[in-house]
Amino acid sequence: MANITLNINNKEYQLDADPQMPLLWAIRDMAGLKGTKYGCGVAQCGACVVHMDGEAVRSCVTRLSRAEGKKVVTIEGLSETNNHPVQQAWQQVDVPQCGYCHSGQIMSAAVLLRENPNPSDQDIDDAMAGNICRCGTYLRIRKAIHLAAEMQQKTAKG
Amino acid sequence: MHLPLSRSNLLFYPHPYHTKMSLSRRNFLKVSGLTGTMLALGYYWKADAKDAEIIKATDAEDFGVELNAWVHINTSGKVxxxxxxxxxxxxxYQAIPQIVAEELEVNLNEVNVVFAKGDNKKYGSQITGGSSTVRTAYKNLLNLGATAREMLIQAAANKWNAPKTDCYAEGGHVYHRPSKKKLHYGELVVEAAKLEMPKNVVLKKRSEYKLIxxxxxxxxxxxxxxxxxxxxxxxxxPNMLYAAVERNPRLRGKVKSFDDSATRRIPGVKDVVKVKMGVFSTYREGVAVVADSTWAAMQGKKALKVVWDDSGFEHLSTDVIYKRMSEALKTKEGLSFKKQGDPNIILKYAQKKLDVxxxxxxxxxxxxxxxxxxxxxxxDKLEIWGPIQAPDWVQDFISKEMNIPREKVIVNMTFLGGGFGRKAFMDYPHEAAExxxxxxxxxxxxxxxxxxxxxxPYRPGMMYRCEGVVKNGEIDAFKVRLAGQNNDHWRSGKKGEPNRSASEGFLKPYYETIKNLSISDVPFETPIPTMWWRSVYASTNGFAYESFIDELAIEAGKDPMEFRRMYLKDERVQKLIDKMEEVSGWKSRKQNEGYGMAITECFESTVGQVVKVSRNADGKVKIDHLWAVMDCGWYVNPDTIQAQVEGSIVMGIGAATIHQVTFKDGKAVDxxxxxxxxxxxxxxxxxxxxxxxxxxxxxGVGEPGLPPLAPALTNAIYDLTGKRIRKLPFNLAEV
Amino acid sequence: MKPHNTTKPSRYFPTKTVFALSAMLFITAAVASAFRNKEEGPVGKIIINKDSIESVKAFASVYKVLMSPRCMNCHPAGDVPLQGEDSHLHTMMPKRGKDGTGVSAMKCANCHQETNTPGLHTPPGNPKWHLPPADMKMVFQGKTPHELAKQLIDPNQNGHKNMEQLIEHASDTLVLAGWNPGEGRKLPPLSHKEFKKAWITWLTKGAYAPAPKPQ
Structure with a gap:
C-alpha cells in the first residue's frame, strides 16, 4: 500500500492503495465514479476507457503507478452538462440499448474526433474496433460519430 | 404440470416463452399490495378507496398517490x-410508459419511470424474457392508462359539478370544455383514487395515437x-462489502477443501466462506472471498487454493458431445413432436433423397x-439489488431456499448491462444472499x-438430421430429427416428452402445404447447464429449417424466394415476402453477387432477411448488405424495433461466424x-x-430478428460459391 | 504466407555446390558495399572480419528468431500487428498509424503498459511498445532470409542504422521484450544471449545474405 494522489476530473483524490491496482477500481470503488465500467479486465472490450492526459486508455489494465501525476477524465467529467458533441449525437441518434459499454464508446469516440475532426467510416472502424457492444449498436455508433463531427465543425465555425 | 427434477416440489417455473401472460385470468382474485387489499380486474387496481395515501419508496422519492400498480401521481402533478x-x-423502460402515457394523456417527457420491485401478485409475471413484455401486457397497460385517465376526469367533473362528457384530458390536465377551466392531475389524484373504477373504458383507435x-x-x-x-x-x-467467488470450473462439481492462508494475508480481505447456489435443480459450490474493495476480493480469490470434488458426473469435451449426438441421430427415431402424412415411407422408396x-x-x-x-x-428479512431479469422468480426462489417469507424477500431491479436470458436465473442472487x-x-x-x-448456463449445442424428397418440383417428404440438450430438463420439464421448442423458428404455414412431414426430438443430455439464449431454440432451429428449405428449393430447381411463396400461403407472410423482394433487389441481382434469404417465426413475430455477399479482391467472402423485414403486428416504437433487429443481427453474425463455447475435460475452454x-x-x-x-x-421484438441471420447468410454463400455450410460457426475468411 | 521452415545453413553451403557459393559471394559483395566502402578492418569500434560462411550460418539463427512470433508479430506485412503463436491479425485490428504508435482511440499504449499485465491473454508491456513507423515499416513477415538480411543492413530500410547502431539494437528494450513475453507466450527459439551472439557474428563477419533462392 502507498499514498497515491490521483487527479480525476480536475479533482485531487488522496488514496492509500496498492500501486499495482488498476485505475478502474480506484475510479469506481474509491472515487465512487461508477460511469466507468468493468467489462473484461484484460483490455479487450473498452468498457473501462477513460482519458489519461488525453489518451483513451483502458483503466482495467492501467496501474495506479502509471496514472499518478496524470490528468484522468472519466465520462462524468467529459462535459459539464452531458453536452459534448459525442454525447449530444449519441442522444440524437439514440445509440445505447443496454448502455453498459457506452461510457467507453463515448470516451473513445471523443479522442477520435479530437484527432480526426472529419472521420470516414474506415477511420471510425479503425478507432472504435476496440470497443465491444454486445447489443450491437455499431451502426448507430458510426452514424452518431458522423453527426458529432458535423456538430463539432458547426460549433468551431461559430 | 411439470415438476422439478431432483429437488422435487421446490418450485415450478412457468415457461416465460410459452405461457402467454394474461392478467385477466386472475379476475376477481384478492391480492394484497403496497397499500392494502386490491382487486384485480384484468389488471391490478387499488380498490380500497380509503387507502389513498402518499407512497414513498425512500424519503427522497415521492411517487404520490397510487392510482394503480403502474401509475402514481403526486400532488404537484408529477406522474x-x-x-x-x-x-x-x-x-x-420506454415501451411501458409510452403505452400507459398514451391512454393516461400525459406527456412522455414529463413522466418519471421507476423499476417495480419483484411482486408477481401485484404485477403478474415479471420475467423479462420471450420478448413478452409488450406482446403479453399491452392491452392491460392500455387499460390501466385509460382507467386512470377516466378516474381523473371523473374527479374533475365532480369538482366542477359538471357532466363528465363536458370534460376531457390532455397533457396531464383535465379541461372543462365549456368554461375552458383546467386542473392538473396532481390537484385531482387524491379524489380520483377514492372513486370506483370504471368497468369498460373506451380505448383510443390507432389513428388517434399521439405516442404509440x-x-x-x-x-x-x-x-x-x-x-x-x-x-x-x-x-x-451503506457498509457494503465486496465478494469474489472461486467456483468449481466443472459446473457441477463441489468444494472438497480449500486453503485460504495466502488470501487472508491480502490487505482488505475480511472473510473467506464456502458458498453454494442453486442452479435450478442442482447446486453449484464455490469459495467466496469477502473484502473491502472489489480489487482486494479479486486478488484474494486469485490467492485461494481450492481442491474440488469432481466425482459423480462425466467430464465431457465438445468432440465427444457432438459425436454422441451424431450417433444418436444415425440410429434413433426420437420422440415425435409433429407428424403428418408419412414421410418415412416416401424416404424409404425414394430414388433420390437429401439427408444432411x-x-x-x-x-x-x-x-x-x-x-x-x-x-x-x-x-427475518433479505433485500436484493441487481441486474435481474426475473425479480419475482428471485423472490420465490430465495424465499424457498433460505426459508424466509416471500414478502420479506425484497428484490430491486437496476438497469441491466445486457441480459439475453442469462440474468433470468436465480443462481447469482441466491449466492449473494447466502x-x-x-x-x-x-x-x-x-x-x-x-x-x-x-x-x-449456455445455449445448448444442437444437431439436426434433415431428410427430404423432392418430386416434380415439390416437397414430397420432410423429416427433421434434432438432438441437443433440452433446457426444460434444467428447470422443471418432464423427461420422456419431446422438446416442446422443437419447431420454434419454423413457420406454421409450412404445415398447411407440406403434406408428409415429421419433426422429432432425440433426447440428449450432458451435465452442462443450458438455458435460454436470445431467441432460444429458434436461434438454432432456424438455421436447420431454413437452410434445409433452401436445399429443397435448389433441388426442386426453384428460386428460393419463389419456393417460400409456394409453401407459405399465409397472407401476412406473402406481404412480408413482397417487401423482402422489393427492398433487397432480389430479382435484379448482378453476377458475382450471392443472395440468400430466410424467414423465421419467433415469439409471435415473423422476420425475413436477405443477405448479399460477394468476394473481396483477395477472394475472401464478405457480407455486403443485409435487409430485414419484421412483422410484429401492433407495435409501440418503430425506432426501438429497428434497434432491436440491428442488434439481433449483430449477435447473429457473432454466433454464426465468430464464437462458440467449447468444452475440454468438463470445463469451458474460453x-x-x-x-x-x-x-x-x-x-x-x-x-x-x-x-x-x-x-x-x-x-415480440427483442429476439425475433436473430434466427434468420445464419441461414440467410449461408444460403447467400451457397448462391455465390456453391458451397453449403451446415456447421456453425464458420470463418467467413475461409469459405 | 507462413515464414516457417526457415533456412538451414548446411543446405546453402553443400561443398559440392560451387555455383551456389559463387552466387552468394556476388550478392553479399553488393550488399556489403552498400553498407560500407571498406571491406575489411575496423568500422568505428567494430572489427569486420569477413567470412561469408560463418556470417550466413549465423544469420540462419538470427532469421529463426526474427521470424518467431515474438519478433515478427510487430513487424507485419500489413498495417495491423499480429498476435499469438499462429501470428493471426491482432484482435480489434489496431492500425500502425504514422509513427507506429497507433491511431486516435487505438494507440498501442492505451492497452500495453510499461510492463506485462498479469494473466493469460493480457497485453504484454514495454514503455516503448509500438510498430515500425509508416515510412519505415521494416517488414519481417513473408520475407525470405535473403530479403530480410538485405533489408536489415540497408539504412533506407532499417531505420537509418549503421553497423554500430545495428549491433546496439540487439539489446534494445523492445527487442529484449521478446524474451519477456508475458504469461503463456512462447519464447523465441534462441536465448537472447545466443541471439545477440549470432546477430553480432552475422554482422561482423560481413553481414552476408543467404542465397536468394535456396536449392
Whole structure:
C-alpha cells in the first residue's frame, strides 16, 4: 500500500492503495465514479476507457503507478452538462440499448474526433474496433460519430 | 404440470416463452399490495378507496398517490409509471410508459419511470424474457392508462359539478370544455383514487395515437451517455462489502477443501466462506472471498487454493458431445413432436433423397455487464439489488431456499448491462444472499469476466438430421430429427416428452402445404447447464429449417424466394415476402453477387432477411448488405424495433461466424473476449430494417430478428460459391 | 504466407555446390558495399572480419528468431500487428498509424503498459511498445532470409542504422521484450544471449545474405 494522489476530473483524490491496482477500481470503488465500467479486465472490450492526459486508455489494465501525476477524465467529467458533441449525437441518434459499454464508446469516440475532426467510416472502424457492444449498436455508433463531427465543425465555425 | 427434477416440489417455473401472460385470468382474485387489499380486474387496481395515501419508496422519492400498480401521481402533478419488467437494452423502460402515457394523456417527457420491485401478485409475471413484455401486457397497460385517465376526469367533473362528457384530458390536465377551466392531475389524484373504477373504458383507435407508433427518443438515453444510469455493478448500499467467488470450473462439481492462508494475508480481505447456489435443480459450490474493495476480493480469490470434488458426473469435451449426438441421430427415431402424412415411407422408396446434418455450437450470453448482485441479509428479512431479469422468480426462489417469507424477500431491479436470458436465473442472487447470511453483512458479489464466461448456463449445442424428397418440383417428404440438450430438463420439464421448442423458428404455414412431414426430438443430455439464449431454440432451429428449405428449393430447381411463396400461403407472410423482394433487389441481382434469404417465426413475430455477399479482391467472402423485414403486428416504437433487429443481427453474425463455447475435460475452454471473440464494429455491414404496418396481435421484438441471420447468410454463400455450410460457426475468411 | 521452415545453413553451403557459393559471394559483395566502402578492418569500434560462411550460418539463427512470433508479430506485412503463436491479425485490428504508435482511440499504449499485465491473454508491456513507423515499416513477415538480411543492413530500410547502431539494437528494450513475453507466450527459439551472439557474428563477419533462392 502507498499514498497515491490521483487527479480525476480536475479533482485531487488522496488514496492509500496498492500501486499495482488498476485505475478502474480506484475510479469506481474509491472515487465512487461508477460511469466507468468493468467489462473484461484484460483490455479487450473498452468498457473501462477513460482519458489519461488525453489518451483513451483502458483503466482495467492501467496501474495506479502509471496514472499518478496524470490528468484522468472519466465520462462524468467529459462535459459539464452531458453536452459534448459525442454525447449530444449519441442522444440524437439514440445509440445505447443496454448502455453498459457506452461510457467507453463515448470516451473513445471523443479522442477520435479530437484527432480526426472529419472521420470516414474506415477511420471510425479503425478507432472504435476496440470497443465491444454486445447489443450491437455499431451502426448507430458510426452514424452518431458522423453527426458529432458535423456538430463539432458547426460549433468551431461559430 | 411439470415438476422439478431432483429437488422435487421446490418450485415450478412457468415457461416465460410459452405461457402467454394474461392478467385477466386472475379476475376477481384478492391480492394484497403496497397499500392494502386490491382487486384485480384484468389488471391490478387499488380498490380500497380509503387507502389513498402518499407512497414513498425512500424519503427522497415521492411517487404520490397510487392510482394503480403502474401509475402514481403526486400532488404537484408529477406522474410516475412503474416498469414491472427489466430494462436490459430492449426498451421496456420506454415501451411501458409510452403505452400507459398514451391512454393516461400525459406527456412522455414529463413522466418519471421507476423499476417495480419483484411482486408477481401485484404485477403478474415479471420475467423479462420471450420478448413478452409488450406482446403479453399491452392491452392491460392500455387499460390501466385509460382507467386512470377516466378516474381523473371523473374527479374533475365532480369538482366542477359538471357532466363528465363536458370534460376531457390532455397533457396531464383535465379541461372543462365549456368554461375552458383546467386542473392538473396532481390537484385531482387524491379524489380520483377514492372513486370506483370504471368497468369498460373506451380505448383510443390507432389513428388517434399521439405516442404509440412514433419513433420517440428513449427515456434512458441521456443517463446512458453521462454515466449516471445505475447498473447492478454500480449500486452501492451503506457498509457494503465486496465478494469474489472461486467456483468449481466443472459446473457441477463441489468444494472438497480449500486453503485460504495466502488470501487472508491480502490487505482488505475480511472473510473467506464456502458458498453454494442453486442452479435450478442442482447446486453449484464455490469459495467466496469477502473484502473491502472489489480489487482486494479479486486478488484474494486469485490467492485461494481450492481442491474440488469432481466425482459423480462425466467430464465431457465438445468432440465427444457432438459425436454422441451424431450417433444418436444415425440410429434413433426420437420422440415425435409433429407428424403428418408419412414421410418415412416416401424416404424409404425414394430414388433420390437429401439427408444432411446441421450443427450449431454451444453459446455464451456474454452480457457486457458481468453477473453481480447485492444482498443484505437481516435475519427475518433479505433485500436484493441487481441486474435481474426475473425479480419475482428471485423472490420465490430465495424465499424457498433460505426459508424466509416471500414478502420479506425484497428484490430491486437496476438497469441491466445486457441480459439475453442469462440474468433470468436465480443462481447469482441466491449466492449473494447466502454470502450475506454467512458474513452477516451487506455484500456485492462481482463476477469476473472469466467467472461469467466459464460457468454457464449456455445455449445448448444442437444437431439436426434433415431428410427430404423432392418430386416434380415439390416437397414430397420432410423429416427433421434434432438432438441437443433440452433446457426444460434444467428447470422443471418432464423427461420422456419431446422438446416442446422443437419447431420454434419454423413457420406454421409450412404445415398447411407440406403434406408428409415429421419433426422429432432425440433426447440428449450432458451435465452442462443450458438455458435460454436470445431467441432460444429458434436461434438454432432456424438455421436447420431454413437452410434445409433452401436445399429443397435448389433441388426442386426453384428460386428460393419463389419456393417460400409456394409453401407459405399465409397472407401476412406473402406481404412480408413482397417487401423482402422489393427492398433487397432480389430479382435484379448482378453476377458475382450471392443472395440468400430466410424467414423465421419467433415469439409471435415473423422476420425475413436477405443477405448479399460477394468476394473481396483477395477472394475472401464478405457480407455486403443485409435487409430485414419484421412483422410484429401492433407495435409501440418503430425506432426501438429497428434497434432491436440491428442488434439481433449483430449477435447473429457473432454466433454464426465468430464464437462458440467449447468444452475440454468438463470445463469451458474460453474464458474471456481474447479467445471468445465478439463481433466488432468492423465486422458489421449496412443493415436496413423495415417494419410491416398492421394491427394484428402484438408480437415480440427483442429476439425475433436473430434466427434468420445464419441461414440467410449461408444460403447467400451457397448462391455465390456453391458451397453449403451446415456447421456453425464458420470463418467467413475461409469459405 | 507462413515464414516457417526457415533456412538451414548446411543446405546453402553443400561443398559440392560451387555455383551456389559463387552466387552468394556476388550478392553479399553488393550488399556489403552498400553498407560500407571498406571491406575489411575496423568500422568505428567494430572489427569486420569477413567470412561469408560463418556470417550466413549465423544469420540462419538470427532469421529463426526474427521470424518467431515474438519478433515478427510487430513487424507485419500489413498495417495491423499480429498476435499469438499462429501470428493471426491482432484482435480489434489496431492500425500502425504514422509513427507506429497507433491511431486516435487505438494507440498501442492505451492497452500495453510499461510492463506485462498479469494473466493469460493480457497485453504484454514495454514503455516503448509500438510498430515500425509508416515510412519505415521494416517488414519481417513473408520475407525470405535473403530479403530480410538485405533489408536489415540497408539504412533506407532499417531505420537509418549503421553497423554500430545495428549491433546496439540487439539489446534494445523492445527487442529484449521478446524474451519477456508475458504469461503463456512462447519464447523465441534462441536465448537472447545466443541471439545477440549470432546477430553480432552475422554482422561482423560481413553481414552476408543467404542465397536468394535456396536449392
Amino acid at each position: 410516475t409509471i412503474f416498469s414491472h419488467r427489466a430494462e436490459m437494452g430492449q426498451g421496456v 407508433g412514433k419513433p420517440l427518443p428513449r427515456l434512458d438515453t441521456w443517463m446512458k451517455t453521462n454515466g449516471t444510469a445505475v447498473f447492478g455493478m454500480d449500486k452501492e448500499i 446434418v446441421y450443427e450449431t455450437p454451444y453459446q455464451y450470453h456474454a452480457c457486457m455487464e458481468p453477473l453481480n448482485c447485492i444482498a443484505h441479509y437481516q435475519g 454470502i450475506s447470511k454467512a458474513i452477516n453483512a451487506p455484500v456485492q458479489v462481482v463476477w469476473s469476466r472469466e467467472d461469467d464466461a466459464t460457468q454457464g 474464458n474471456n473476449f481474447s479467445t471468445y471473440q465478439m463481433p466488432r464494429i468492423n465486422d458489421i455491414p449496412p443493415i436496413d430494417v423495415y417494419v410491416m404496418d398492421n394491427e394484428e396481435q402484438a408480437g
